[in-house]
Amino acid sequence: QKEVEQNSGPLSVPEGAIASLNCTYSDRVSQSFFWYRQYSGKSPELIMSIYSNGDKEDGRFTAQLNKASQYVSLLIRDSQPSDSATYLCAVDQTGANNLFFGTGTRLTVIP
């Protein structure tokens, strides 16, 4: 079983809608959780981090963590075509920035 699981999509939403991306992880000792965004042909970039249960908001992005359910999600409000990318969930088990990545969910925002 892979450490981090994501629905590979593709996920399509209309412009202005909420996009919901989900991720589950297998190791309960995981400490830190991250979302990376990767545009087509580009390298991944960190967009959100979350460390404790609950929600963390940054602009149009909200990360949600539920450690009991081993579940992480990313909500993108008022989705824009520029949000079209692959979103990678990542988990750090040791706090040393050795990240396990999920397979990524490809999001397309339709104008």
Next chain:
Amino acid sequence: DADVTQTPRNRITKTGKRIMLECSQTKGHDRMYWYRQDPGLGLQLIYYSFDVKDINKGEISDGYSVSRQAQAKFSLSLESAIPNQTALYFCATSDPDRAGTGELFFGEGSRLTVL
């Protein structure tokens, strides 16, 4: 200029050939990583190094070796390339003072095709 530079950016080779992918960085970070990315499999960690004298295997190190020549340089070698090593390879760095932040800085990637 990019802070994390990978060479070559694209390489086509034949089965059995030895291949080296190089990574150099100007960020001054001690920690360096090699990942491979395959469609549908996401990013998988091959090797990582926390300083010049420290080399560690990642999830999928079989068939690969690495060398940390200096703080700024970390190279990945395929001693005898095989077709299932066809992938996009990323080098990344992180700052040990930022451990736990999940902050990795990726190079632009090296696309390797093994025929």
